Amino acid sequence: MSRLQVVSGKGGTGKTTVAAALALALATEGKRTLLVEVEGRQGIAQLFETEALPYEERKIAVSAEGGEVFALAIDAERALLDYLQMFYKLGSAGRALKKIGAIDFATTIAPGVRDVLLTGKACEAVRRRDKEGRYVYDHVVMDAPPTGRVTRFLNVNDEVAGLARIGPIHHQAQSVMRVLKSADTAVHLVTLLEEMPVQETADGVAELRAAGLPVGKVIVNMVRPHVLDEDAVREVSEGGRAAVAEALGSAGVPEPAELVGPLLEQAAEHAERVGLERSQRGLLTGLGLDSHELPMLGDGVELAGLYQLASELRKQGAGE
Amino acid sequence: MTLDTVDRLEIDPLIDDPGTRIVVCCGAGGVGKTTTAAALGVRAAERGRKVVVLTIDPARRLAQSMGIDSLDNTPRRVTGIVRDGGAAGGGELHAMMLDMKRTFDEIVEAHADPERARAILENPFYQSLSAGFAGTQEYMAMEKLGQLRARDEWDLIIVDTPPSRSALDFLDAPGRLGSFLDGGFIKVLMAPAKVGGRAGMKFLNVGMSMMTGTLGKLLGGQFLRDVQTFVAAMDTMFGGFRTRADATYRLLQAPGTAFVVVAAPERDALREAAYFVERLAAEDMPLAGLVLNRVHGSGAARLSAERALAAAENLDEGRIVDQRAGKTQGRDAAAVSPEPPAVEHSPETPHEAPSAPPRRDAATVPDASPAEAGRHGSPEAVPPNDIPRLTAGLLRLHAERMQVLAREKRTRDRFTALHPEVAVAEVPALAGDVHDLAGLRAIGERLAAGNAGA
Numbered sequence: 054m055s056r057l058q059v060v061s062g063k064g065g066t067g068k069t070t071v072a073a074a075l076a077l078a079l080a081t082e083g084k085r086t087l088l089v090e091v092e093g094r095q096g097i098a099q100l101f102e103t104e105a106l107p108y109e110e111r112k113i114a115v116s117a118e119g120g121e122v123f124a125l126a127i128d129a130e131r132a133l134l135d136y137l138q139m140f141y142k143l144g145s146a147g148r149a150l151k152k153i154g155a156i157d158f159a160t161t162i163a164p165g166v167r168d169v170l171l172t173g174k175a176c177e178a179v180r181r182r183d184k185e186g187r188y189v190y191d192h193v194v195m196d197a198p199p200t201g202r203v204t205r206f207l208n209v210n211d212e213v214a215g216l217a218r219i220g221p222i223h224h225q226a227q228s229v230m231r232v233l234k235s236a237d238t239a240v241h242l243v244t245l246l247e248e249m250p251v252q253e254t255a256d257g258v259a260e261l262r263a264a265g266l267p268v269g270k271v272i273v274n275m276v277r278p279h280v281l282d283e284d285a286v287r288e289v290s291e292g293g294r295a296a297v298a299e300a301l302g303s304a305g306v307p308e309p310a311e312l313v314g315p316l317l318e319q320a321a322e323h324a325e326r327v328g329l330e331r332s333q334r335g336l337l338t339g340l341g342l343d344s345h346e347l348p349m350l351g352d353g354v355e356l357a358g359l360y361q362l363a364s365e366l367r368k369q370g371a372g373e
Numbered sequence: 374m375t376l377d378t379v380d381r382l383e384i385d386p387l388i389d390d391p392g393t394r395i396v397v398c399c400g401a402g403g404v405g406k407t408t409t410a411a412a413l414g415v416r417a418a419e420r421g422r423k424v425v426v427l428t429i430d431p432a433r434r435l436a437q438s439m440g441i442d443s444l445d446n447t448p449r450r451v452t453g454i455v456r457d458g459g460a461a462g463g464g465e466l467h468a469m470m471l472d473m474k475r476t477f478d479e480i481v482e483a484h485a486d487p488e489r490a491r492a493i494l495e496n497p498f499y500q501s502l503s504a505g506f507a508g509t510q511e512y513m514a515m516e517k518l519g520q521l522r523a524r525d526e527w528d529l530i531i532v533d534t535p536p537s538r539s540a541l542d543f544l545d546a547p548g549r550l551g552s553f554l555d556g557g558f559i560k561v562l563m564a565p566a567k568v569g570g571r572a573g574m575k576f577l578n579v580g581m582s583m584m585t586g587t588l589g590k591l592l593g594g595q596f597l598r599d600v601q602t603f604v605a606a607m608d609t610m611f612g613g614f615r616t617r618a619d620a621t622y623r624l625l626q627a628p629g630t631a632f633v634v635v636a637a638p639e640r641d642a643l644r645e646a647a648y649f650v651e652r653l654a655a656e657d658m659p660l661a662g663l664v665l666n667r668v669h670g671s672g673a674a675r676l677s678a679e680r681a682l683a684a685a686e687n688l689d690e691g692r693i694v695d696q697r698a699g700k701t702q703g704r705d706a707a708a709v710s711p712e713p714p715a716v717e718h719s720p721e722t723p724h725e726a727p728s729a730p731p732r733r734d735a736a737t738v739p740d741a742s743p744a745e746a747g748r749h750g751s752p753e754a755v756p757p758n759d760i761p762r763l764t765a766g767l768l769r770l771h772a773e774r775m776q777v778l779a780r781e782k783r784t785r786d787r788f789t790a791l792h793p794e795v796a797v798a799e800v801p802a803l804a805g806d807v808h809d810l811a812g813l814r815a816i817g818e819r820l821a822a823g824n825a826g827a
Contacts (some may be wrong), residue, residue, distance in 0.1 A: 064402020065637065096641070194382075199402055201430060202628070216501060219596055248806040252433065281766040281772070289763045300764040304684035306676065313673030316767040323770050348467040 054373065055239035056188070057179045058231065058269065059195045061203040061257065062243030063250040067274045069096040070359065071243045072196040076254055077363035078371050080120025085307040087178050088113070090126045090173040092198060097124050102356055106232065108132075112180075117360060123190070125178070132170040166222075168209040170248050176232040200242060200257035207233050207240070208264045239269030243336070246273060246330040250339060258340055271373075273334075275349040279327050286324040290317050344371045379789055382662030382798035387419040387631060391528065394629035395518070399534040401645040407435055408807055408816065409800075410533040411468070413633075414439075415810060416817030417529055418466035419457040425467040425527040427534045429514055438809045439468045446472040446479075448521070453810045461547050467527065473513035477503040480516065485606070486615050493606045499598040510535045511545075512570070512618075519621040542657060544625075558584040567797045631661035634795075636788075637670055638781035643788045650792050662796035664820065665785065669777050678775035683770035688761040710795045798823035 058075060062068035069090075069138045072126045076088040087110060090097050101113050106126040113124040160251060181189045210226035210233070217223045232238060235240075242257050244250040261268045289297055294313050301309035337344065347365055349356040387393055396777050398410040407428055414426035425448045428436070446465035456462045481493050493499050514535055523528050542602060624630065632653055636646040646663060653660045789797075799817045807813055 065404060065639075065642070069641075098642075099644075212501060216497060216599070243402055249435075262614065277773075280764065280770045285759075285763055285766065288759065289767070293763070297764050297767065300688060300760050301768075304687040304764070304768075306680070306684045306768075312673050312676060316771055318672060319769050319770055319774055323806050329805055342410040 055237055055267070056191070056267065057175065057193050057195065057238040059197045059203070059207065059238065059240040060243060060272075061197045061200050061240060061273075062272075063201070063253045064199050066250050068199070068243040068245045069094075069196045070100060070362065071096060071241075071274055072194050073100050074347070074359055074362035074366055075241075075371060076122050076192070076194040077116045077360065078113060078366040079192040079194065080114075080118070080122050081269040081367075081372060082120060084116045085121040085189070086120070086122050086138075086192040086194060087190040088122055088124045088194050088196070089175050090124070090196045091179065092124065093128065093174070095126060096196065096300060100356075100359060103122075105366065117364060125174075127171050127174045127328075129170045133166070133173050134192065136170065136173075144329045166213070168206050169222070169226055169229070170214050172207060172210060172233065173229050176229045177371065179232060197240075200253045203240065203257065204260040204264050204266065207266055231311070234265055234267065236267065239265050240266055241269040241272055243272045243274050245275055246333045246337075248329070248333065251333045255336065257362050258342070270341060271337055271340060271344040273337065273344060273346045276346045277349045279330075281320055281323060282327055283324040286317070286320045324359050347372055380796040381749070381823050382633075382663075382664065382796035384798055384817075384823060385783075386412070387652065387661055388413060388422065388529065392574045392629055393631055395522065395527060395624070396529065396531045397534065397625070397632045398532065398633060398635050398664075399649060400635035401642045404635050404642045405800075406635045407533045407665055408813070409635050409666065409820070410638040411435060411439055411815035412533050412807075412813045412820060414466050414468065414531045415451075415454065415813045416457075416821065418451075418454045418533070419814070419817075421462055421464040422529045423455070423463070423465045423527050424529045424531060425469065425521060426527045426533070427469055427471060427514070427517060427521065428533045429471050431509065435807060436468075436470065438813060439466075440467050440810075441470060445470060445766070446475040446517075448527075451810070461776065471514055471517055473510050474503045474518055476513040477509065492769050492782055496599060496603045496606065498603045502603075516617065519559070519617055519624065522624060544652065544658075574742055579733065626657050628659065630659055630687070632658055633661050633664055635664045635666060638784050640784055643784055647788055647791050650795055660795065662798060663788075665797055665799045667802040668799040669774060669781060670772050671778060673770070673771055674775070674778070675773075676771060678779070680774040681768040681772040681775065683805070685765040685772070688765040688768070691761055698724055782794070 060068050060072035060075060060077070062071070072089060076086045080086045090106070095105045097113070097187060098104060101124070106113075106124055108126065108128045108131045110123045110125045112121055114122040116122060175195050178190055179193045185187050197203050199238055210229045214223055214226040214230065217226070224244065240252045244254040256267055279323055292316070297316075298309045298313045301312060306312060345366060346369070347362050350361065388396070396410075396413060398406050406549050410426055410428065414484075418424045426439070440453070441449060441451075446469065448469040451466040451468050454464060454466045456464065478494060481499075485493060514532070518530065518532055523529065541731070633644045634649050636642040650660060650663075666815050677799050749823075785797075789795075798820055800816065800823075803816075807816065
């Protein structure tokens, strides 16, 4: 299975949550995963209810099976300085570069350098080995930019390799691309069963494929149970109002007659959603990708919920 | 502090006020920012304003709902705008999508002589920069806003903000450009072109060429030369860039501008909203209020989730009793099946025989004739044994809804406690997506009503 698992998705679909749950799910007994964040939002720290992550890999959780999850919030500026230090021993020259604005330029204005550094750091973690030659991390899970930008983000090294045709940046860009386009990588897209996220998922899959990037799975998040379908709602709405009121009364609900209308209204909304979800699920099936489905958690995602989602992912074979 | 004590964000007075010239919609991704911008545009136009909506990266369907099909950098008139009953009339809606490369090219063409412009447009570094790497979209969105405002053809501009890594990038972009231009880096990059000055500068030049030497090694000589050529060609335009960036920034602070922070009643979205509110205050940017999308309400709110679930369980138990009564055997099976019944229709479930009516009196469903009515066939004929099951379903749905309501209220209250000064407009959740102008109009109405319960 792919060692670099990139998780993207439309804004609001819960991709950070899914990435964190996936990192937990992959950390089976004796394994170690690294969860990386590239957008400087400290979403991981908030999910795991810890203080803001520094630019350093630190253990953030132990999975239910006893595997370890490490986390890293990659900071482009720090990654660049590290990089310069590593290749050029640029201690004070690095500071001078920073002073004249070169680091700012490189990390915020120069095309793609920022993204090269972020993807480069993640790929470095994927390839890193310990003294015995074993991989330091069994899996690296990346909480990537949203679907609309992920292809450009991952593919930036291709562009940079073209711009900087020689030199270390060129080589770095090429070696990152080798990892990203190999079977070592899988790009998963998180979606909801709603029109816009599903459309964006379909567009994202097409873009990733066109760029030659390996598409992984579709992860449908926040799936709610179907309590009643359209037929059932129509049945009661059209013929059974009085009977429903009666049933409510007998079950101990006060003033049942006044509740029938609002309850049926809610049921009609629910049924409309069930219908919409069915058609959206059909569209997703048409993409021909493996998928996972994660339930909506009643109380929002707290730490316990994260473990619940991880176990759900494992049950659905996400770790295989 | 609860929402009842919070000021309501009054949308109509805001968009009707001729003094309001710019409305900026900002917030986290996926909260309905673009939809809100479009709905505000439709409503303002139908109430008599001449409006242009600048969208950044709209979902295709939303663009189509305003009749814009392809990426186009020019405002197009939206047809189908209807004058609102009491409004003055004369309103118009125009909409456009930002094409950042085109916008950048136009700036170059407008501010450089043709030869220099060509040199810039053909420069490989410029081509990747303008095609939209980090930050370009933000610069260009603000640049476009400045241009639209300068044209003075519309009396209201509604701007959607880019789906950035951080919702605040567009505020930072002009400043970042400024600090880059003020910094020494540009001079370093330009140094080789200016070598051979006064003797006193010699030491400095040595330092600089060492620096460019390092950069050359790092980036590859060709790339650095591309950058240098680009910077040299752009040199005369930089002043203009900064002037315009500063002007746009001041425009955002001006009294005619109103920021609308958009969020959904979810923890992350509201956290980002709170951050945005604080940042706008720090930058002296005028905040109109918070639009809270997709808020759930219930007409049956007085029935709590707990009571609804308890009642649903009563109904389930009643059905088990009925099944016992209806079957001579299977008593044990019923007793060991405490889990709720199948939630959707399962055709295998046998109909109860009419001779064993459910405890709840079948006579209250006058036209029920279960013996001949197909399960899905005639909607008037609800098999009486379905009623408890369906009613339990209604109650479970209600319990779920009430849990959502409670969660949304907690999240909202947390925001309100932090920022009691921020006025809020709530927009009730819709079951489906917006497909057309009528859908945008409906959202506009909900925005103006501003209260999910209403």
